[in-house]
Amino acid sequence: MIRIENLCKRYGRFEAVKNLNLDVRDGTVFGFVGENGAGKTTTLSILATLLRPTSGRAYVGGEEVTRNPSAVRRQVGYMPDSFGVYDDLTVREYLAFYGTAYRVSESLIESRTRELLHRVNLEDKVDAYVNTLSRGMQQRLGLARSLIHDPPVLILDEPASGLDPRSRIEMKDLIKGLRDQGKTVLISSHILPELAEMCDEIGVIQNGSLVACAAVEIVTARASGQRMLGFELLEGGRLLGERLRSNPLVTDVVVQGEQRVEVLFSGSERQQVELIRELSLAGYALKGVSEVAGSLEELFLRLTESDARSEQIVQPENALPASRVV
């Protein structure tokens, strides 16, 4: 449903999106995760036909965004990361304004307004002025707005940003409901655990490139309960690496030289203490062991990288150079 091929976007000499490849299957929710400035909004804006790529192609439902933007717009509901609301419009008028812009008939606008406001739980606000709504309500109205022309594809840029915990849960439930309805959803966030709860697949974007991509079960199963441990030694890093590779609680080993080895460890704290004792008794010249602080994104990247090394990875030709685990 969504396909991106070798997409590049430069702002002047700065390359915000670099050779990005991505595939989102029909009826799935794809989470696009990356730090601030990674290139998420740029990519989503290109898909929403609001920005022209410097090179590469992007397709929605088979239509290329630069060749046939109006056909793409009909298929896409886009919710930007920040959107203004018109002070002097009521909720009903606001949805009618966007419905008319999408050439939805008056009678359909009326029935969809009822149905959408019910869905986003704003029925009792139909005559309220949009600027009087809370942030969470405005975000839900933004979602309703993006659905007014009943598009098969939703592109949501950080839909839960700035929301309190309760509103975030409401937004998550709404997005899960869209998938149940058969919509294809591409959603961005800089918080991986949040995305993991509602997505089928996750892709990590860093400095404009998709660096990893995996089914969400793999991300959550692998990333939960694992810690990254760093072993500092006087010498013998390679030997220690070999020994740790045969430990069933160690899922990944990176030997960084004779004096440092990093591992992903899935055991308990007690098992961690036992492992350190066992290694000291076996004569390894350990100076110290510490937990390596790392974001879930880093952990995910390490996990997908380690799969690439063990050749369990499937690299679809259209998703290179990202690591993809299926």
Ligand SMILES: Nc1ncnc2c1ncn2[C@@H]1O[C@H](COP(=O)(O)OP(=O)(O)OP(=O)(O)O)[C@@H](O)[C@H]1O
């Ligand atoms: N119009 C612009 N002119 C110049 N540089 C831009 C422009 N828009 C974005 N950039 C830069 O491109 C990079 C990617 O920005 P983008 O907004 O796509 O990232 P993002 O992942 O969506 O970040 P955030 O989570 O902060 O919204 C950033 O370094 C940003 O400063």
